[in-house]
Amino acid sequence: MKSYEVNFDGLVGPTHNYGGLSYGNVASQSNSQQSSNPKEAALQGLAKMKALMEMGFQQGVLAPQERPDVAALRRLGFAGSDAQVIERAAKDAMPLLVASCSASSMWVANAATVSPSADTADGRVHFTAANLNCKYHRSIEHPTTSRVLGAMFADQQHFAHHAALPAVAQFGDEGAANHTRFCRDYGQAGVEFFVFGRSAFDTRYPAPQKYPARQTLEASQAVARLHGLSDDGVVYAQQNPSVIDQGVFHNDVIAVGNGEVLFYHEDAFLETDKMLAELDAKLGKRGGNFQSICVPRSQVAVEDAVRSYLFNSQLLSRADGSMLLIVPEECRGNERVWQYLQGLTSSGGLIREVKVFDLKQSMQNGGGPACLRLRVALNQTELAAVNPGVIMTAPLYGTLTQWVDKHYRDRLSENDLADPQLLLECRTALDELTQILKLGAVYPFQIN
Template sequence: MSFCEVNFDGLVGPTHNYAGLSFGNVASQTNANKVANPKQAALQGLEKMWQLAQLGLPQGVLAPNARPDLATLRALGFSGSDTQVINHAVKTAPQWLKACYSASSMWAANAATVSPSCDTQDGKLHITPANLTNKLHRAIEAKTTAKILAAVFNHEDYFVHHPPLPQHPVFGDEGAANYTRLADSYGHAGLALFVYGEDVNSAVKPTCFPARQTRQASEAIARSHGLAPAQTLFIQQNPAVIDQGVFHNDVIAIGNENVFLFHEQAFYQQPQVIEQIRAHYQGARPLHLIEVASAAVSIADAVKSYLFNSQLVSLPSGGMAIIAPSECQIVDGVEQYLSALCKASNPINEVIYLDLKQSMQNGGGPACLRLRVVMSDQELAAVNPRCMLDASLYQQLVAWVTRHYRDRLSEADLADPSLLQESQTALDELSQILALGSVYPFQQV
C-alpha cells in the first residue's frame, strides 16, 4: 500500500474583500478597507493549484462557504426579506455584515485537522472541522465546512468525520495551521506535533494578541482521532511571537516528512522542544531540524514575507521544494536565505515563487490556502473524483470564475443586495461542477 500527500486548496469565494476582521493578523489589519479583486484572487489560487498538479502532486479543491451568511444575520435580529436584512445590517451594524460577508473559508489550513490512517488506532483517516471560535467571521464557517468535507471525503469505509469541538474559548481550535506531522515517509506512522498558543491552566500566554489554539482543543482532537500518546507531542508557541503577529504556527514553522523548518523564536522553551522532537521521532531516514536564526530572518520579516507560510512538498522526481509567495523575493534577506537553504545539506533543493497577492494582503500565504491530507491509494480513489484537479476541471473552474466574479469589491459594495444573488448563483453552479449536493443553506434539499 502506497501513500501520498494531497493538497486540498480552498477556492476563493466571490465576496473576497479586505475588511480587516482578523485582530492579531498584521496583514489583515494593515490592508483593511482596500479595494479587493475577487476574480484575480480566485484565479491566483487556481494557478497555484494547477502549478502543483503539473509538478505531479495530487491536488484537490474545496468549495467556499456561502456568503453573506444570512442565517447568522437573522440570528442577530435582522429580519424581513434578504434585501431588507442586508439593508438593515449595513445601516445599524456594519461590522456584523462584514463578518457575514467574509470569504475567509478560502484558507483551508484552518478547515480541519486530519490524521492519516497510518497514525490512528482504527486504521481510518479522521477529520475534525475547526470550530474557529476566536473570530466571529470564522466561527460561522464550521457547519458548512463540515458538510463540504463530508461531500469530498464521502466513503465511510475509509473516512471518519467528527463534529467540531464545542464553541467555547477553552476549546479554541484553528485546524491544521497548528498541526505538523513528521515521518520518514508519508505511509509510515508519524510524530504528530500539535502546537498551541495557550493552556487555560497556565499563566504563560500572549498579552497583546489572542492565542487562537488551546492545548485543551489539541488534546481533545488527538484523543478522538485515536493517536498513540507516545507519538503525539503538545508544544506551546512562543507567546512573544504571537504578540508580533504570528497568529498561527504555520506563520513561524513548517514540516514535511523528515524535515522541520522553524524560526529560533518559534516555541516556548525551544531547546527542550527540540530535544522532545528528536527523542520521539522514529524513522529510518534522518530527521532534519532546520532552525532559522533571527540574525538571518527577523520575526518582522518572517511575518512580512510569510516565509514559513510557504508549502514544503516532496517532489515525485526526488527532493523537496518550497512553494513560496513572491513577497519572499522582495523582503530583505529572505530570498538569500532560501537560496542558501537549497544549497545546504538537506532534502530541500528548489524554491518556486508564486503570485498570491490578493490572499497575502488579507493575511494568508500558500500554506494557508491548503489542507494537507496524507492518503493511501485506496483512500484517494474513494475521494469524490469531481473534487480532484485535472486539466479539464482547472479550465472549467477558470471559466466559472471569469463568468461569475467581480474584479472590484470595496466595503461599500457589501451593501449591494445583488452581490448576494451573484454569490448564490455562482456557488449553486459550483456545487454541481464539484458534485457536492446541497451543501449550501440557500439550496433546496
C-alpha cells in the same frame, strides 16, 4: 501500497474583501478597507493549484462558503427578506455585515485537523472541523465546512468526521494551521505535532500580552483523543508568546513541517530543545530520521518572517528525496529573506529549490501558500474513495477558470457588500459549483 500527501486548496469565494477582521493578523489589519479583486484572487489560487498538479503533486480543491451569511445575521436579530436583512445590517451594524461577507474560508489550513489512517486507532482518516471561535467571522464557517468535507470524503469505510469542538474560549481550535505531521513515508505511522498558544486551565503556561492565542492545549488534546492517536505518536509544543505578540497568529506563520523535516524560526517555540528531542525520539521509534532546519533571528527577524510569510510556505517532497519550498512573491521582495533562501538552496541541504507564486490578493488579507491548503495523507485505496469531482485535472482547471470569469466581480469595496445582488450572484455561482465538483446540496440555500 503507495501513499500521497494531497493538497486540497481553498477556492477563493466571490465576496473576497479586505474587511480587516482579524486582530493579530498584521496584513489583514494593515490592508483594511482597500478594494479587493475577487476574480484575480480566485484565478491566482487556481494557477497555484494547476502548477502543483503539473509538477506531479496530487492536488484537490475545496469549495468556498455562501456569503453573505444571511442566516447568521438573522440569528443576530435582523429580520425580513434576504434583501431587507442585508439592508438593515448595512444601516445599523456595518461591521456585522462585513463579517458575514468574509471569504476567509479560502484559508482551508484552518478548516480542520486531519489524521491519516496510519496514525488512528480504527485505521480511518479522521477529520475534525475547526471551531475558529476566536474570530466571529470565522466561527460561522464550521457547519458548512463539515458538510463540504463530508461530501468530499463520504466513504465511511475510509473516513471519519467529527463535529467542531465546543465553541468556547477554553477549546479554541484553529485546525491544521497549528498542526503538522512527521513521518518516514506518508503511509507509515507518524508523529503528529500540535502547537498551542496557551492553556485554558494550567497557569504554568505563559500567554501573550498583546494579541490573542487562538489555539489552546486543551483543544489540541481533545482532537488527538477524537482521532484515536496514541501517546507515543503525539507531541505538544507551545508557541512562543512573544512572537504571537509580533503578529504570528498561527504556527504556520513561523514554522512548517513535512516528511521528516521541520523548518522553523529560532524564536518560534518555547523549550525548543526539549521539543526537538521528543520529536526525534518518537519519530525514531517509528522508523523515521527527524531533521530540523532552524532559521536564525540574526539572518531573518521575526518581523521579516511575518511580512514575507517565509514560513507560510509549502514544503513538498520530490521524487528524488529533496524538498521544494513554495513561497509567495513577498519573499522575493524582502532582501533579507531572499538572501537567506538563496543561501539555503545553494548549500546542498534538504531544501534544494524555491518556487515563487503571486498570491497578492490572499497575502494582503493575511494568508499565504500554506494557508490556502489542507493536507490530507491518503493511500491509493483512500484516494480512490475521494469524491473524484474535487481532484484537480487540466479539464477541471479550465472549467473553474471559466466559472470564475463568468461569476466573479473584479472589484469589491465595503459599500458593495450592501448590494443584495451580491448574495444572488454568490448563490448562483455556488449552485453551479456544486454541480461541477459533484458535491450535492451542501449550502444552506440548497438545503432549506
